[in-house]
Amino acid sequence: MTGESEVFFAKALLIRSFEKELLRRYGLGQFKGTVHTCIGQEACAVGVMAGIDLSKDVVFSAHRAHGHMIAYGCPLDKLAAEVMGKPSGLCSGAGGTQHLHWKNFYTNGIQGGMAPSALGAALAEKLNNSGAIVTIFIGDGTMGQGTVYEAFNISSTLRLPILFVLENNHIAQTTPTNETHASSFCQRAAGFGIDSRSIDGNAPETVAQTVGELAKQIRISNQPAFLELDTTRLGPHSKGDDTRSRQELEEIAKRDPIPRLEKLLPEDQVSQIQESVRTQIESAFEQLN
Amino acid sequence: MVVRTITNIPQANANDQSAIITSWQHSTGSKVNKGEVVCTLENTKSVFDVYAEEEGYLYPLHNDGESLPVGAALYVISSDKDDTEKAVRDWVNASANTSSSTGAPPTKKAIILAKRHNIDLSLVPSGGARVSEKDVQAYLAKQSSPSSRKKAAIANLPRGADTVLDSYKSDHKQNVLIIGAGNGAVQILDALRQSDTQQAVGLLDDDPDLSDKTVMGLPILGGCDSQTLASLWEKKSFDAAIVSISTNNAFRKLICERLKEAGIPLANVIHPRAYIGMNAKLGSGNVILAFCQIAACAEIGDDNFLSAYVSIEHHSKLGNHNSFGPGVLTSSSVQIADQCKFGTGVFIEPWISIGSKSVIASGCTITQDVSENTIVKSTNAPSSKPLPKQ
Amino acid sequence: MSRPPTYLEGLQRALHSHFENEPKAVILGEDIVDPYGGAFKVTKGLSSSFPDRVFSMPICESSITGMGIGLALRGFKPVVELMFGDFSTLAADQLVNHAAKFPAMYGQGVSLPLVVRTPMGGGRGYGPTHSQSLEKMFLGIPNLSVVSPSLAHDTEKVLTNALNREEPTLFIESKTLYPLPIYKGNKEVSIESLAHKDGYPIAIARNYSPDQKPDLLIIAYGGASLPVLETLEHYKEEEIHCIAAFPANLSSPPLEELATLGALARRIVIADEGHETFSWYSELSHSLQQILFGQLEAPIQHASATCELIPSNFEQETEVILSKAKIEAAATKALEW
Ligand SMILES: Cc1ncc(C[n+]2csc(CCOP(=O)(O)OP(=O)(O)O)c2C)c(N)n1
Numbered sequence A: 001m002t003g004e005s006e007v008f009f010a011k012a013l014l015i016r017s018f019e020k021e022l023l024r025r026y027g028l029g030q031f032k033g034t035v036h037t038c039i040g041q042e043a044c045a046v047g048v049m050a051g052i053d054l055s056k057d058v059v060f061s062a063h064r065a066h067g068h069m070i071a072y073g074c075p076l077d078k079l080a081a082e083v084m085g086k087p088s089g090l091c092s093g094a095g096g097t098q099h100l101h102w103k104n105f106y107t108n109g110i111q112g113g114m115a116p117s118a119l120g121a122a123l124a125e126k127l128n129n130s131g132a133i134v135t136i137f138i139g140d141g142t143m144g145q146g147t148v149y150e151a152f153n154i155s156s157t158l159r160l161p162i163l164f165v166l167e168n169n170h171i172a173q174t175t176p177t178n179e180t181h182a183s184s185f186c187q188r189a190a191g192f193g194i195d196s197r198s199i200d201g202n203a204p205e206t207v208a209q210t211v212g213e214l215a216k217q218i219r220i221s222n223q224p225a226f227l228e229l230d231t232t233r234l235g236p237h238s239k240g241d242d243t244r245s246r247q248e249l250e251e252i253a254k255r256d257p258i259p260r261l262e263k264l265l266p267e268d269q270v271s272q273i274q275e276s277v278r279t280q281i282e283s284a285f286e287q288l289n
Numbered sequence B: 001m002v003v004r005t006i007t008n009i010p011q012a013n014a015n016d017q018s019a020i021i022t023s024w025q026h027s028t029g030s031k032v033n034k035g036e037v038v039c040t041l042e043n044t045k046s047v048f049d050v051y052a053e054e055e056g057y058l059y060p061l062h063n064d065g066e067s068l069p070v071g072a073a074l075y076v077i078s079s080d081k082d083d084t085e086k087a088v089r090d091w092v093n094a095s096a097n098t099s100s101s102t103g104a105p106p107t108k109k110a111i112i113l114a115k116r117h118n119i120d121l122s123l124v125p126s127g128g129a130r131v132s133e134k135d136v137q138a139y140l141a142k143q144s145s146p147s148s149r150k151k152a153a154i155a156n157l158p159r160g161a162d163t164v165l166d167s168y169k170s171d172h173k174q175n176v177l178i179i180g181a182g183n184g185a186v187q188i189l190d191a192l193r194q195s196d197t198q199q200a201v202g203l204l205d206d207d208p209d210l211s212d213k214t215v216m217g218l219p220i221l222g223g224c225d226s227q228t229l230a231s232l233w234e235k236k237s238f239d240a241a242i243v244s245i246s247t248n249n250a251f252r253k254l255i256c257e258r259l260k261e262a263g264i265p266l267a268n269v270i271h272p273r274a275y276i277g278m279n280a281k282l283g284s285g286n287v288i289l290a291f292c293q294i295a296a297c298a299e300i301g302d303d304n305f306l307s308a309y310v311s312i313e314h315h316s317k318l319g320n321h322n323s324f325g326p327g328v329l330t331s332s333s334v335q336i337a338d339q340c341k342f343g344t345g346v347f348i349e350p351w352i353s354i355g356s357k358s359v360i361a362s363g364c365t366i367t368q369d370v371s372e373n374t375i376v377k378s379t380n381a382p383s384s385k386p387l388p389k390q
Numbered sequence C: 001m002s003r004p005p006t007y008l009e010g011l012q013r014a015l016h017s018h019f020e021n022e023p024k025a026v027i028l029g030e031d032i033v034d035p036y037g038g039a040f041k042v043t044k045g046l047s048s049s050f051p052d053r054v055f056s057m058p059i060c061e062s063s064i065t066g067m068g069i070g071l072a073l074r075g076f077k078p079v080v081e082l083m084f085g086d087f088s089t090l091a092a093d094q095l096v097n098h099a100a101k102f103p104a105m106y107g108q109g110v111s112l113p114l115v116v117r118t119p120m121g122g123g124r125g126y127g128p129t130h131s132q133s134l135e136k137m138f139l140g141i142p143n144l145s146v147v148s149p150s151l152a153h154d155t156e157k158v159l160t161n162a163l164n165r166e167e168p169t170l171f172i173e174s175k176t177l178y179p180l181p182i183y184k185g186n187k188e189v190s191i192e193s194l195a196h197k198d199g200y201p202i203a204i205a206r207n208y209s210p211d212q213k214p215d216l217l218i219i220a221y222g223g224a225s226l227p228v229l230e231t232l233e234h235y236k237e238e239e240i241h242c243i244a245a246f247p248a249n250l251s252s253p254p255l256e257e258l259a260t261l262g263a264l265a266r267r268i269v270i271a272d273e274g275h276e277t278f279s280w281y282s283e284l285s286h287s288l289q290q291i292l293f294g295q296l297e298a299p300i301q302h303a304s305a306t307c308e309l310i311p312s313n314f315e316q317e318t319e320v321i322l323s324k325a326k327i328e329a330a331a332t333k334a335l336e337w
Helices: A002-027 A043-050 A066-072 A077-085 A114-128 A146-158 A186-191 A206-221 A246-253 A257-263 A269-285 B086-097 B109-118 B132-142 B146-154 B183-193 B226-234 B250-260 C009-023 C061-072 C085-099 C155-164 C222-237 C255-265 C279-291 C314-322 C324-336
Strands: A058-061 A105-107 A134-139 A162-168 A195-200 A225-229 B004-008 B018-024 B037-042 B047-051 B056-060 B066-068 B072-076 B173-181 B198-202 B218-222 B240-243 B326-331 B346-348 C025-029 C054-056 C079-081 C113-118 C145-149 C168-175 C190-192 C202-206 C214-221 C242-246 C267-275 C302-307
Touching: A002 A043, A002 A066, A002 A077, A002 A206, A002 A257, A002 C113, A002 C267, A043 A066, A043 A134, A043 A162, A043 A206, A043 A225, A043 A257, A058 A066, A066 A077, A066 A105, A114 A146, A114 A162, A114 C061, A114 C085, A146 A186, A162 A206, A186 A195, A186 A225, A195 A206, A195 B086, A206 A225, A206 C314, B004 B086, B037 B072, B037 B086, B056 B086, B066 C314, B109 B132, B109 C324, B132 B240, B146 C190, B183 B198, B218 B226, B240 B326, B250 C079, C009 C025, C009 C079, C009 C155, C009 C168, C025 C061, C025 C222, C054 C155, C061 C079, C061 C085, C085 C113, C085 C168, C085 C279, C113 C155, C145 C155, C202 C255, C214 C222, C214 C255, C214 C324, C222 C242, C222 C267, C222 C324, C242 C255, C255 C279, C267 C279, C267 C324, C279 C302, C302 C324, C314 C324
Parallel strands: A058 A105, A058 A134, A134 A162, A162 A225, A195 A225, B173 B198, B173 B240, B198 B218, B326 B346, C025 C054, C025 C079, C079 C113, C113 C168, C145 C168, C214 C242, C214 C267, C267 C302
Antiparallel strands: B004 B072, B018 B037, B018 B066, B037 B047, B056 B072, C190 C202, C202 C242
């Protein structure tokens, strides 16, 4: 079983280390603006990307997308440069942390705004008969936006090959989700006739397996699907803006996917991976020193 | 005689271009009184009445419900009880062809041009159905081209008038009346003897002892009072006057004002041996005797008396009612105000300014500004200082 | 000679040829399939000819627009129809924060060939939320083109140019102009077309012969062209030599050409159908005075809708929206200055 866990651990650790390095550099004032890290949610990114066809599928995400990008395979140095606003970045420094594009991957800083674009892309793939599907990541807070429900309705009606991935970290910026949302997200999607599931998002194997199944189903049926990943945001929304109690943070830290993955691997392999990650991060940020 | 008047559709508000006739209050041919409602019109904003401007017999030109452009003929009021509808309509059609005031308004361009040039459009004759730009242009051309202005000026002259200047013929010499019969007058008479264009006709003096005398053969015609001046002027006994008194500038000024009030022009008397430079400017009423120089670009006001050998150097400025003894020399760019009196042989440094009513004694060299009402008795240079040691 | 096509027919033709020539052409909108063919019939016949590429969508302007964006990102040549221009507010986020952003923000190689068409303007008694001219809300957004053909334009050419330019374009049509034949000129007014480097021609109308000089330049676009052309016809008999310029590209108007005409006429009126203040006319008069300062006889005048709700009642609506009377009042002000 080590093969799969090894890859998940390596990728999750790479994302974690990359984002910690970003936070460190942000703290040193090396770049301005903002930075949204997915610390604690790496398994979602890693698992979803393992379940889709990276050679042709299209992915949309929003503000918290470094993990998705890295799991998708985007070059680390270009991503680092972009987040730090450098001309050598993925989008020449115009995008920063939340406006990213590489190959078939697009992100934007408007919550819910990408849902219609994702629908359009799904229609494009369908019209092209490409067999590709579209995956869009949204957060639980974004479930307040009308565009998401327009997308549920349209994708279901037009039979579009799209997978909605809801990363439910139970908080939006500083607002606990149970204060702003009254009903089950899964039931909402189901209400539009969409196949909807809810699983543990911090277990990459399960995520990868479920996404694999759903992706296959979508390709065959041209019907949308909805997957809720129960996950944990262990860090702040961006920088220094976590208003949760230490107790609460300690509680959710127990669900941190990385120590769990680490335990599945022999020690020497872990340190080997750790070493490899360190060199990758070093070389990614080298140009930015 | 039948008098007919047309009433047009009025402009009731700025945006409206037409109105609908809602109703006529009187039938064709019926009598209407001045101020009575003739008909009711409607535009996009309101319903309003049209009132008769004259008393007479009504001839509507349109039926109820018709929509007509603003300015279109609406009805005719005739003074004649026996007028007929046909006669009225023929008359309306005929007048529409000859006069713009009956129907269509002037074009917008014509209206704008008229406003721009501040002319009354009703005075502009129309060359077609409406007063047009061309009509206004033609009218404007007539009104204001230089040649037409000159033509108009000539046409307005009385019969037998001279087109150049009513009082002078080409061989006419300006008849000069000299005010004051003292030594100044003698100098002026001497200068005028040399002139081809001017001649003295007489003198005035308030001194009763002089009234029965002559000066160099010329009569003393009376005192310097306004009445005498006016009656001589009325009789055309002279063309212009000159003041010969050089000793009292206040009196020069008084006489000068009296003449101006009576509308009597002042003559300049300039000895032919005086030199007037290029671009020099000269007012009127100035006496400029032999060997004077008014240099290039100098300016002389009115009513100054310059004895012989006075030089007003280039770019200097002289005001009014000043008098100079012989040999006053200014350097360049000197400013002399009004009613100043200079003795004999005065030198004035460049850029000096001398205030009004100042008196400068003979032989002074003026090296510093002189403020008004100042008497300068001797050279006003700062006292001499030894040169600094070398 | 056959009659000229109507404003609407020109647009229909452009769409049909787009679909014929471009296999990646798709269109999305509300109620756009046959037999209805769209609220203003611009898509009439399209779904019959191209059933797989015409999508009647649920009522969700933001998603319809956003889908166009996604399609364009992924290599299609989409057209989106918003039934009434008033609903563009619902698509504003998609237009401003998505369509206008992606090509520049994602770096090189991302193009977004999207045309969002919508009719604007009043005059048909549709009332407060179906009669506005809101295009000014989308002007001054970097990388978003706003285009509108006038009645003197070949609407087929203008729309075809928008479809070929492969950039996010908000294409404003005029409700009042749809049924009218394209204005080719008559004995009062002649029409010319001035080419421009962006491919959007400037339609020029004049009511005097070329050897004469103009008294007045009127600048307008889209639906405002109708009352402007009526003004030109009326001014012919009033001897006011008037030249009108109708640029089709509103977001980057052809300033040089307009300034050249302005310098010739020395009096300028700008007419637009939007509510007055903070308008296309105000921006344009600012830009023109930068070029023409000291060359004009009068301050630039404007005519527009008053800043009030547009009522359904016909007479009240007429008072509020742009009209020939308002244009002529502005012209009089300029001419009498
Ligand atoms: C339309 C819009 N509104 C508000 C924001 C500001 N904002 C950025 S992230 C965020 C919270 C999003 O919460 P959620 O969807 O749960 O995603 P998460 O941050 O938890 O990943 C907010 C409010 C935004 N970017 N876009």
